[in-house]
Amino acid sequence: MGIQITPSILNADFANLGAEVARIPSADFVHVDVMDNHFVPNLTFGPTMVEAIARSTDTPLDAHLMINDPDRHAPTYVEAGCASVTFHVEAAAAPVRLAREIRSAGGRASMALKPATPVEPYEDLLPELDMLLLMTVEPGFGGQKFLDLVLPKIRRARALMDKHGVETWLQVDGGVSLETIERCAEAGADVFVAGSAVYSADDPDAMVEKLRAAAAD
Ligand code: DX5
Ligand code: ZN
Numbered sequence: 001m002g003i004q005i006t007p008s009i010l011n012a013d014f015a016n017l018g019a020e021v022a023r024i025p026s027a028d029f030v031h032v033d034v035m036d037n038h039f040v041p042n043l044t045f046g047p048t049m050v051e052a053i054a055r056s057t058d059t060p061l062d063a064h065l066m067i068n069d070p071d072r073h074a075p076t077y078v079e080a081g082c083a084s085v086t087f088h089v090e091a092a093a094a095p096v097r098l099a100r101e102i103r104s105a106g107g108r109a110s111m112a113l114k115p116a117t118p119v120e121p122y123e124d125l126l127p128e129l130d131m132l133l134l135m136t137v138e139p140g141f142g143g144q145k146f147l148d149l150v151l152p153k154i155r156r157a158r159a160l161m162d163k164h165g166v167e168t169w170l171q172v173d174g175g176v177s178l179e180t181i182e183r184c185a186e187a188g189a190d191v192f193v194a195g196s197a198v199y200s201a202d203d204p205d206a207m208v209e210k211l212r213a214a215a216a217d
Pocket of ligand 1: 008009010011031033064137138139140141142143144173174175176193194195196197
């Protein structure tokens with residue numbers, strides 16, 4: 001599939017989300033961070049807002065659910081128009097069943113791991129997943145510093161994917177910028193979330209292309 005850039009709108013202007021998404025036509029997906037103030041200490045928006053964002057753009061949405069009880073809520077985000085839905089394994093009661101439900105609702109199923117969650121216990125789940133998200137910051141806020149300690153896990157996840165011969169995409173999220181994206185790509189990531197790096201740039205769409213070029217280097 002190659003390199004994909006999935007900008008996060010977490011640091012965009014929430015009063016003008018339609019216009020903010022329109023500033024990044026080169027994005028492969030728009031990454032929407034759903035937070036519930038329980039799984040993470042921050043609160044963003046829910047399915048009604050996500051549905052409105054989906055209606056406002058032709059770019060597919062990549063929902064990142066930082067919420068408790070994703071087993072109950074994740075399929076709703078496929079219905080809200082998200083092409084990809086990511087749940088956190090730390091919050092999921094039955095991740096295999098949930099991944100299958102997301103797929104049968106018509107979405108790409110994706111599972112996220114916080115920085116301290118190891119990938120090895122989930123090796124056998126990889127064929128059930130269209131994407132694995134490795135968090136490179138503790139989830140909850142944009143603008144945090146990239147955690148280099150996750151790089152070995154990115155390498156190990158890529159090796160497991162190669163071993164199983166799966167087509168699962170490997171996404172990284174948190175502190176991804178022109179400074180850090182090459183390290184992630186070199187370690188084996190192929191899908192890159194960038195929030196503050198894109199929305200603090202004078203020209204967000206040009207930054208999307210710069211990040212893509214840096215990752216492909
Ligand atoms: C953090 C979110 C990220 C966030 C990334 O919990 O999941 O998607 O928007 O922001 P930056 O790129 O600024 O770290
Ligand atoms: Zn995210």
